[in-house]
Amino acid sequence: MSLASVGTNCSASALPSDVLTTGIYGMKSRLRKAATPYIAVSFALFFFLAECLAQNVRAHDSVEGMRTFLAGMPKAELHLHLEGTLSAETIVEITNRNGIDYFTTAAEVEQSLADRPPGLMGFLEHHFKSQNVMQTRQDFYDATYNLIEKLHENNVIYADLFFDPQAHTSRGIPFDEMFKGIDDGRRDARAKFGVTVNLIMCINRERSVASAFEMLDQAHAVRDKIIGLGMDSGPEYGNPPVKFRDVYARAREEGYFLTGHHDVDVRDSVKHIWQSLDIIGMDRIDHGLNASDDPKLVAELARRGMCLTGSPVKRASDPEPQDIDRIRALDDAGVCVSLNSDDPAEFETGYLTNMLVLFQQASEYTKSDMTRLMFNAFDALWLLQDEKDEYVDVLKEYAVNNDIDWNEVTR
Ligand code: HPA
Numbered sequence: 141m142s143l144a145s146v147g148t149n150c151s152a153s154a155l156p157s158d159v160l161t162t163g164i165y166g167m168k169s170r171l172r173k174a175a176t177p178y179i180a181v182s183f184a185l186f187f188f189l190a191e192c193l194a195q196n197v198r199a200h201d202s203v204e205g206m207r208t209f210l211a212g213m214p215k216a217e218l219h220l221h222l223e224g225t226l227s228a229e230t231i232v233e234i235t236n237r238n239g240i241d242y243f244t245t246a247a248e249v250e251q252s253l254a255d256r257p258p259g260l261m262g263f264l265e266h267h268f269k270s271q272n273v274m275q276t277r278q279d280f281y282d283a284t285y286n287l288i289e290k291l292h293e294n295n296v297i298y299a300d301l302f303f304d305p306q307a308h309t310s311r312g313i314p315f316d317e318m319f320k321g322i323d324d325g326r327r328d329a330r331a332k333f334g335v336t337v338n339l340i341m342c343i344n345r346e347r348s349v350a351s352a353f354e355m356l357d358q359a360h361a362v363r364d365k366i367i368g369l370g371m372d373s374g375p376e377y378g379n380p381p382v383k384f385r386d387v388y389a390r391a392r393e394e395g396y397f398l399t400g401h402h403d404v405d406v407r408d409s410v411k412h413i414w415q416s417l418d419i420i421g422m423d424r425i426d427h428g429l430n431a432s433d434d435p436k437l438v439a440e441l442a443r444r445g446m447c448l449t450g451s452p453v454k455r456a457s458d459p460e461p462q463d464i465d466r467i468r469a470l471d472d473a474g475v476c477v478s479l480n481s482d483d484p485a486e487f488e489t490g491y492l493t494n495m496l497v498l499f500q501q502a503s504e505y506t507k508s509d510m511t512r513l514m515f516n517a518f519d520a521l522w523l524l525q526d527e528k529d530e531y532v533d534v535l536k537e538y539a540v541n542n543d544i545d546w547n548e549v550t551r
């Protein structure tokens with residue numbers, strides 16, 4: 141009911157008819173008596189509506205306050221694929237520049253994204269198509285530079301960036317051309333935006349062990365420019381971490397940090413995580429959220445301080461970001477788990493700020509909780525302790541300026 145309709149009901153014509161036939165004093169008093177409930181209801185409604193309005197304003201303020209807080213938060217990204225950052229417009233631009241008969245409009249790219257089947261292999265179907273547009277050194281330069289500009293807009297101050305050499309060299313693109321494009325792009329973008337980006341070269345797990353060794357050979361001359369060796373692509377089942385045990389062993393000897401993908405809900409995920417801990421000796425675990433299914437594994441990850449790079453991404457058709465319950469279970473058990481955007485051009489979650497906002501809204505995590513998940517990312521950096529501490533101090537200062545108790549963050 142609106143206040144206007146209450147007012148109409150309070151008019152004299154709405155009162156009992158005998159009111160009009162009595163004397164002036166009696167009439168006033170009867171009018172007052174008759175009107176009293178209407179006035180009381182009007183006041184009650186007025187205060188009720190005013191409180192609703194105030195609550196809405198407060199809720200809106202707190203949603204906006206959280207969004208502002210998450211946008212301004214200094215961030216680290218540890219799970220981000222160069223090949224998953226090409227926007228529809230960039231794909232079309234590169235396609236036209238290279239004279240390829242491929243995606244010719246952004247709408248075609250969007251359609252391909254929308255049509256992909258669910259699950260890892262469905263995702264990869266589109267991912268392979270879009271990465272294949274990159275051919276020249278300039279393409280890799282542009283992709284890297286544009287990505288780092290986006291990272292800067294998201295207040296990402298540090299990123300480890302995956303790239304997939306075999307996906308490009310297998311198409312006839314020389315390793316050196318690809319690498320120079322990426323490396324020059326990150327150098328120029330660092331000078332312009334001040335974002336530090338280290339590179340993680342990934343084994344495509346469906347390819348042969350010999351091909352992975354060949355990639356290590358090709359990277360030999362630029363070994364000091366690549367921080368780690370990872371493993372991605374798929375299918376994962378049938379291509380477990382142990383398949384590349386010798387490749388990882390050599391990479392370790394050559395001084396690479398080691399990580400690898402354990403996509404969520406693929407067959408034998410938990411078994412693969414154990415392999416990566418006990419046989420490969422990985423330094424981080426990418427995804428790995430199925431660990432929450434195995435209490436012994438959860439305890440072991442917490443005991444070792446092993447960090448998982450979670451990626452609660454969301455496709456357009458998903459109601460909310462994936463894996464929130466698993467992330468909560470691992471975080472509650474004291475496992476270091478961070479939030480990452482993975483392939484921001486290929487998920488509706490997009491870049492990190494937006495992903496954090498969607499994750500927070502769905503999880504109702506507090507500002508301290510969100511800060512802890514970001515602290516985990518900084519804590520997992522492959523840097524010297526004092527370099528790491530400098531990053532953590534930037535986050536801590538931001539948290540304290542936002543009235544956050546740091547003890548709650550590092551609880
Ligand atoms: N999993 C496996 N391969 C990938 C991914 C991923 O999350 N992103 C890009 N390639």
Ligand code: ZN
Nearest residue numbers: 219221372482
């Ligand atoms: Zn990934």
